Amino acid sequence: MKQSPLFSNIETGNVYTSSDAATYKGICVKTFILLFVAIIAGAVTAYALPTILVNNFVGFYIALIASSVIGTISVFIGRTSKTAAPYCSFIYSVCEGLFLGTITCLFGAEVRGIVVIAIVGTVTIFATMLALYALGILRVGSGFVKFCWAFTIGALALALVTSLLSLTGIFNSLSIGLIIGIEAIFLVYGSITLLLNFAEATNVVQAGCDKASEWNVALGLEVSVIYIYVELLRVVYLIAQSKRN
Secondary structure: OOOOOOOOOOOOOOOOOOOOEOOHHHHHHHHHHHHHHHHHHHHHHHHHHHHHHHHOHHHHHHHHHHHHHHHHHHHHHHOOOOOOHHHHHHHHHHHHHHHHHHHHHHHHHHOOOHHHHHHHHHHHHHHHHHHHHHOOOOOOOHHHHHHHHHHHHHHHHHHHHHHHHHHHOHHHHOOHHHHHHHHHHHHHHHHHHHHHHHHHHHHHHHOOOEOOHHHHHHHHHHHHHHHHHHHHHHHHHHHHHHHHO
C-alpha cells in the first residue's frame, strides 16, 4: 500500500484567543499521540501475525485490504475537515498500524536489523528536514510549492507506471539498481512533503487558527513520517537483496 502524503487547505480567516489558538506544542503532542497509536497497533499486529496467518489467513488478508481502503479515506476526510480530523486521525492510525505491523514483521524476517535501520533513518530524515526548514536553508515559497506539486504529480505517475509494470511482471525483471533508484525517488518525495507539513504548521500557528486545526496538521505529519518509514524499509530491503545476488 503506497500512500501519498496529502495537503489540506486550512482556513485562516478567524483569529482565536491564545488559549483557543493552535500552537506548535499542540501540533507536536497530537502528532506523537497519533504515531504512538499507530506503533501500538503495529506492535500488536506483528506479535499476533504468526498465529493469525496460520489460523485465518484469508480473513487477515481481507482485513488488511479493508484497513488500507478505510485508512486512505480517513486521510482524505481528516485533511479537509477540522470537525472530522480528530476521529479520522485515530482511525487512520489504527488502520495504518495494521499495515505497518504486517510489513515490519515480513521485512524483519527477511533482513536482520532492517527495522532499526528504517526507524533511525526516518528520525534522521525528519530531524534534518526540520533543521533545514527552521534555519531557513530551505524556504517554502510559492515557487517551491509549485515545484512540490510538479514533483508530486511526477511521483504519482511513476507509481502508476511501476504498478502497471508489476502486474505484467516487467518491473520485477528490471535491474535491482534501477528499482532502488525508483524507490529512492519516492523517498525524496516523502522528504519534500515534510517541508510542506512544516510550512503548514507555521501558517496555522501564525494565522491564529483554532486548536482543531492542529489535528489536520498532525495527521499530515503522521502520513509523511509513516510514508518515509515504509519507503526506507523497501530501499533497505532492496539493497540487502542486491548484495545477496
